[in-house]
Amino acid sequence: MKTLKHLVLFILMLSTGILCLGALAACGNPTDDTPPEPIDKDDDSLSQESAPTPAQTMTVFVDAVNGSDDNIGNIVSPLATLNAAKELVRDLHSGDNRTTPVTVYLREGTHFLADTLKLSGKDSYTTYTAYEDEKVTISGGTVITSWSESSGGIWVANAKDIESRDFFVNGVRATRARTDFSPTVIDFTKETVTVSNRELADLEKPRDLEFVLKNYWNLPRICAESAVTNDDGTTTFTMVQPGWNTYYETATLGGAAVNANQFFYAENAYEFLDEPGEWYLDTAAGKIYYMPREGEDMTTADAVLGRLEQLVTLTGGKTSVINEVSFTGLTFSHTTWMQASSDAGLLTIQANFYKRKGTTAATQWSNDNWVTPSAAIEGKHTTDAIFTDNTFCNLGNAALHLSTGTKNARITKNSLYDCAGSGIMLGGFATADHDIIHKDGSNKDTNWYLVSENNLIEDNVIDNIGSVYAGGVGICVGYVRDTAVSHNTLTNLPYTGISFGWGWGCNGQELRDAYYSDENGIFLFSGNEISNNYIYNIMNVLFDGGGIYTLGRNDNTVIEGNYIEKVNNDYGAIYLDDGSVGFTVYDNVIKDAYRNYIYKGDRNHIYDNYTSSGTAKQPDYDLRTPLDPQNPDYTFENNYDWDEDAVEKIRQKAGAR
Numbered sequence: 186m187k188t189l190k191h192l193v194l195f196i197l198m199l200s201t202g203i204l205c206l207g208a209l210a211a212c213g214n215p216t217d218d219t220p221p222e223p224i225d226k227d228d229d230s231l232s233q234e235s236a237p238t239p240a241q242t243m244t245v246f247v248d249a250v251n252g253s254d255d256n257i258g259n260i261v262s263p264l265a266t267l268n269a270a271k272e273l274v275r276d277l278h279s280g281d282n283r284t285t286p287v288t289v290y291l292r293e294g295t296h297f298l299a300d301t302l303k304l305s306g307k308d309s310y311t312t313y314t315a316y317e318d319e320k321v322t323i324s325g326g327t328v329i330t331s332w333s334e335s336s337g338g339i340w341v342a343n344a345k346d347i348e349s350r351d352f353f354v355n356g357v358r359a360t361r362a363r364t365d366f367s368p369t370v371i372d373f374t375k376e377t378v379t380v381s382n383r384e385l386a387d388l389e390k391p392r393d394l395e396f397v398l399k400n401y402w403n404l405p406r407i408c409a410e411s412a413v414t415n416d417d418g419t420t421t422f423t424m425v426q427p428g429w430n431t432y433y434e435t436a437t438l439g440g441a442a443v444n445a446n447q448f449f450y451a452e453n454a455y456e457f458l459d460e461p462g463e464w465y466l467d468t469a470a471g472k473i474y475y476m477p478r479e480g481e482d483m484t485t486a487d488a489v490l491g492r493l494e495q496l497v498t499l500t501g502g503k504t505s506v507i508n509e510v511s512f513t514g515l516t517f518s519h520t521t522w523m524q525a526s527s528d529a530g531l532l533t534i535q536a537n538f539y540k541r542k543g544t545t546a547a548t549q550w551s552n553d554n555w556v557t558p559s560a561a562i563e564g565k566h567t568t569d570a571i572f573t574d575n576t577f578c579n580l581g582n583a584a585l586h587l588s589t590g591t592k593n594a595r596i597t598k599n600s601l602y603d604c605a606g607s608g609i610m611l612g613g614f615a616t617a618d619h620d621i622i623h624k625d626g627s628n629k630d631t632n633w634y635l636v637s638e639n640n641l642i643e644d645n646v647i648d649n650i651g652s653v654y655a656g657g658v659g660i661c662v663g664y665v666r667d668t669a670v671s672h673n674t675l676t677n678l679p680y681t682g683i684s685f686g687w688g689w690g691c692n693g694q695e696l697r698d699a700y701y702s703d704e705n706g707i708f709l710f711s712g713n714e715i716s717n718n719y720i721y722n723i724m725n726v727l728f729d730g731g732g733i734y735t736l737g738r739n740d741n742t743v744i745e746g747n748y749i750e751k752v753n754n755d756y757g758a759i760y761l762d763d764g765s766v767g768f769t770v771y772d773n774v775i776k777d778a779y780r781n782y783i784y785k786g787d788r789n790h791i792y793d794n795y796t797s798s799g800t801a802k803q804p805d806y807d808l809r810t811p812l813d814p815q816n817p818d819y820t821f822e823n824n825y826d827w828d829e830d831a832v833e834k835i836r837q838k839a840g841a842r
Contacts, residue, residue: 690764
């Protein structure tokens, strides 16, 4: 039986106005390392459904500042929380109204979530949006107040029993206290690491210490368990298990075997707190310490400690797909990701995917032991999901991942910066996502709901992501079909710009007839497009990535019209890595890149691209090992010209509009 307030709302819902939420503090500005001055873009715009208008929909209003969950939820009597709004929307969708669109309007301010907003198929046909032009933030953090000055310019406050790895002051990420040098490792075993640095001796709480290692295209992290200072002044750290043993046994997956030179820096000790903008969380004592930057007044500062890992989850299923859920005009901020603090560590493989706890040397090559990195918004089995005109910033993990069974998603016109991990992730990445349909197609009708298809990632601006976990990728796409990644601007990244495909060719079997293809012989993952993207100043920390990087078979997939400028480390600006099959690459511009192209596999055709002369290395032909040596099929032609007019036309069209 419905409550009186919901009955009243049902009567009033078609005549009410709209609701909003405000923001406590805007995210800090993106990095100042901006690309050359923007130029005019084409006026073409994406044709897509707009958010329902109040006249077409039922409406619910949420005001975090002035609302109450005892209210009826209209514009004059708004709710206070998103979870209350979710329950009210479910009531409105009862009976014959199940598919009637509902718009949840959020008013000016910050919504601090007590728990993750968990949506299911029951929450379909709903739009969450800011009211008019009001500034709305959905936050997974907790405000830290009542600061007092401690000593040496360090301030201290009650951390409210929160475990976190992410702290933001006035919309700017603070840095976990860290060394400004690489530890000098003189010995290591399966249990211990011994260093000679006096700065690492006699730490008050060595259990908090975390070693960050740099392993070519990875930045693994692993904590210490305890420490002892030896008679010779060295310090021996006993490392957490099973994490350290896993790294010791399997480090070859991320480049060279473990060695002393991989230790990049150490972080998270009070003794390292010596630079403005650094912080340290003493979890045991429940205190947070911070050294303010110039101009920051901690008595009035907006200080937020990330607390939740996910802000929103959208979890559908075969018979409970989430249909037509939209998020527009919102800012998502203040998450954390605690994996690196666990006894398994964060032993990254690629693109911040990491090794499952208990992985051994014998099991490390199984994709089933590679775990997908955390994202602030996670979804699966959605149809017609829309994320447009949002801002993702000050996040402790990746921003957005719509995974298995994502259909007809539109991720457009969003701004992403200062995300600790990747920006946008799409599709599934597990072996099960690759092997969805039997070779004979016998389970096609049963399993097609698992396929991710007909999605669009367009007109997004992505800057300075991977700000903590440097393996983060601007746009990371797994197993998909008929999907376009177009007209995005990606700048100032520690690693790869766009990564497309996964699985390293499933151990070299992609060309063989081992997987499902249609009546025309087209592989399941096909018909994709990577076009008209502008990628600038990338590969700033790690190696072995590129502007556009691909893995696995993608029949009839096109890479064209992209402008890739300033790729600072190995390898290719356009990098068709292991198992890459079925790509046609043309009309792209590569300028000031460490290397132009690198490619492997067959049935790839690279032609009529433009490369600035004298600024990049030649392709690595030796790495183009045919998977079918008897019948190689590839093209590499006319890729070293520089036609100013043609290049300028490509530049004019590339990037977010």
